[in-house]
Amino acid sequence: MIxxxxxxDPHGNLEKIKKIDFSGVDLILLTGDLGKADIARNRFFxxxxxxxEGLEELKEDKNFIKxxxxxxxxxxxxxxxxxxxxxxxxxxxxxxxxxxxxxxRKDFEKWGVRLKSARSxxxxxxxxxxxxxxxxxxxxxxxxFLEYFTDTSWVREFKPANYREKMKKAKxxxxxxxRVLSRFGNGLDILVCHQPPYGILDKVNFKGVPKNWxxxxxxxxxxxxxxNKFEPRYVFCGHIHEGEGYKKIGKxxxxxxxxxxxxxxxx
Numbered sequence: 001m002i003x004x005x006x007x008x009d010p011h012g013n014l015e016k017i018k019k020i021d022f023s024g025v026d027l028i029l030l031t032g033d034l035g036k037a038d039i040a041r042n043r044f045f046x047x048x049x050x051x052x053e054g055l056e057e058l059k060e061d062k063n064f065i066k067x068x069x070x071x072x073x074x075x076x077x078x079x080x081x082x083x084x085x086x087x088x089x090x091x092x093x094x095x096x097x098x099x100x101x102x103x104x105r106k107d108f109e110k111w112g113v114r115l116k117s118a119r120s121x122x123x124x125x126x127x128x129x130x131x132x133x134x135x136x137x138x139x140x141x142x143x144x145f146l147e148y149f150t151d152t153s154w155v156r157e158f159k160p161a162n163y164r165e166k167m168k169k170a171k172x173x174x175x176x177x178x179r180v181l182s183r184f185g186n187g188l189d190i191l192v193c194h195q196p197p198y199g200i201l202d203k204v205n206f207k208g209v210p211k212n213w214x215x216x217x218x219x220x221x222x223x224x225x226x227x228n229k230f231e232p233r234y235v236f237c238g239h240i241h242e243g244e245g246y247k248k249i250g251k252x253x254x255x256x257x258x259x260x261x262x263x264x265x266x267x
Contacts, residue, residue, distance in 0.1 A: 032094025
């Protein structure tokens with residue numbers, strides 16, 4: 001028997017995580033988006049609004065890069081340091097990614113902004129692993145970790161302005177994700193992914209998004225197809241915060257854990 005705690009996208013909310021009782025927990029799983037990204041998120045949606053009004057987007061500058069990236073990096077490190085003291089931690093990358101050493105170097109070369117490397121800090125933590133599209137055997141549980149990717153279903157659903165460019169990129173990422181899921185195959189106990197399966201706990205209904213996004217499905221058809229074919233026992237996801245909840249697809253129990261919500265399971 002193993003007691004695990006699965007936690008939805010933390011987004012730097014350490015105070016809420018501190019309220020979780022980790023007594024007896026053997027394993028912590030995270031659905032990505034570890035750091036706080038309010039600065040970057042607000043700029044993204046502001047530019048979406050400007051796009052809809054035919055206005056030129058606001059460009060990045062040195063000050064914006066320093067503030068937005070520092071916010072993500074520092075909050076990510078704080079979350080993982082705390083959790084690593086409670087139990088071994090396994091996470092994926094969400095769309096709010098952890099800047100790698102190469103990205104930190106690029107920031108310095110382009111903007112003259114010197115930031116600490118979250119990757120370097122995480123590598124010093126003995127009980128933290130950021131898993132990149134791999135299957136892990138954790139206390140006899142077969143756990144597949146699928147990091148965030150842009151599914152072609154999202155591009156078709158949301159029809160971004162640069163549709164052809166986005167679709168071209170999405171096809172590459174979707175093909176890769178399908179190969180990863182195919183490698184996981186049958187007998188998976190847990191799938192940890194960032195976005196929900198398409199049509200399941202994935203409907204956009206958040207005030208801060210563009211009006212034409214409301215009511216659309218932001219989940220992944222690739223993840224849905226995998227669940228329908230291979231029926232993993234559990235799926236833990238996040239990404240669409242307002243989609244928080246529980247649904248069953250065949251034999252599979254799907255949990256959208258939203259923002260920092262959690263579930264304890266004895267398996």
